[in-house]
Amino acid sequence: MTERGQLIAERLKAQLGADAFSAWFQTANIELTDARVTVTVSTQLAANIITRNYADDVKAAASHIAGAPVSVAVVAHGQKAPIDVAPIEKILRAVAPDDAQRDFFIPELSELALKDDVHLMEMTPFTLDRRKEVRTELVYTTRQGVTIRVKAIGDHSLPTIDDYDLVLMMQTWLADLANQYRSQLERYEAEKKAGRSPATPTAPPRMFDISISEVVKFKRRKWGGAISEDILGSLDRLWNAEVVVDPMKGTKYRGGKFRLVGSAYEKLAETNTGAATRIRVAVPDWIYAGIVERAVPMLKTFNRDYMILSQPLHRALYRFLSLKVPKDGTPYSLSLVELAERFQAKQQQKYFNRDLKKAVAGCPDGRLLEFRLELIGKGDDRALRAWRPLQVE
Structure with a gap:
């Protein structure tokens, strides 16, 4: 060796x-x-x-x-x-030498779901264009007729896919605390039945306190540039984006509104030059209810290398396929027209098809982490097919 x-x-x-x-x-x-x-x-x-x-x-x-x-x-x-x-590193960006991160969990937004299981992972609630986005609203209507809108408030920009990493981090942190809390509750009930008087467990906090260095580690980034300023900008865009689920005609469902984070950020500590080193933001009710208060939270597990997929389109594909592709090896197919709608593509369909073709071709042997991808059909019938190869025993 x-x-x-x-x-x-x-x-x-x-x-x-x-x-x-x-x-x-x-x-x-x-x-x-x-x-x-x-x-x-x-x-x-x-x-x-x-x-x-x-x-x-x-x-x-x-x-x-x-x-x-x-x-x-x-x-x-x-x-x-x-x-x-x-995954072959061709589609991954470089990480810091001390990179280390455990798997993280993305809960389904089931508290916003209808009986037909419509939720936010059906679309991208962010823009894939990090620099040239001029729109102030993203709109997707599901097959069931539910319209989901993501609106930038005032003169703010829409959140980007990189901004949304902070929502994932908040969910990860809260899911971990919620698991600990449920274990404590089980021990608490067992001790009460045994005739003892245990201390009542404390529910997870509704405020998310985090250091800038912890954000960098979670996002698997290298230090450099105006990292603190970039993170504060992300939180600002997330707070100033409103998700609106329109009412369904002919039903009693009234829709609803929520924010991607629960408050504007607060600086808890900073350097002598004013750069934030620790920040706080509130957990929105829809995240807290779905992870802490739901009896059986629904969690989606992301591959740890999701964070270092270098192309936004690869990341959007992975996020969507994690929801849709069965784990038994059964292929899942979706037309490129509908995929463009779900990804809120702003370019013409033919240019989206071109970009998606490049994205699939850029995956070595058609591999996007644990998924396998291929394009099928021609012309207007062009579709993406994806599946999870079964492990060989």
Whole structure:
């Protein structure tokens, strides 16, 4: 094993613990070449188990040592063609050498859903154009006839897909606290039944306090430029964007309005030059109710590399496909016309089709993280087909 392979092995052992490392990696050979780490083990069974259960851990350890995203291959002795189990870095941006981030959870906006399961993930509540957006409203009407509008208030700009990362971060933080709270409630009830007098658990706070450095780490960014100013600008756009769900004609549903964050930001700490180092923003009621107060919160799990997909269109595709594509390998198809509507494309259809074709072609072997993509049909019948390949046992 090379020196870098040994460093990866040591980091893996620290991540997994001695028992798991000894069971699956003790006799493995780990090699890091270019932007790929290859783990060679004695049997195909071991290769399959590591592929299914430890590929993300291998990727995290190797990316830390390499200082950049790497792909992962796990092979049995004697195999010539390695099996890639992580996305090729062609569609990913570089990360900081100390990059580390756990998986995060995106709750479905079920508290806003109708009985026919319409919610905000059906569309992009942000613009994909980071610099040239001139619109002040995004509008999408579902097949059920529900119209969802995202409006910029006053002279503010619409939020961007990068701004929306802060909404994801808030949901992640709150989901983690809500899980802890539910565990505490279970212990509380058990102790009460046992005749003891336990302290009543405290519900998660409705204020989101976070440091700028924690935001940078969550977004998997490198320090540089006016980071603090950029984050405050994102929060400003999120607060000044109103989501409106129009009433449904012929029903008792009255629609509703909400903000993407619950308040304007507040600086809690700053440098001697006035740059914010810690900030606070309120959690909006729709997020709090959906994550904390709902008996069984509905959570969508995003791949940790979602944050480093370099193209906005790739990120929008991943977010939408996470909602729509079944986990049993069944393909999901959608016309490019409807996809343009869901993504709030401002260009003509033929130009959206061109951009989407480039985006799909840019995915190595049609892979967008765990999804596989292909374009089918011709002309007005052009569609995107996506599926999740089943793991080989």
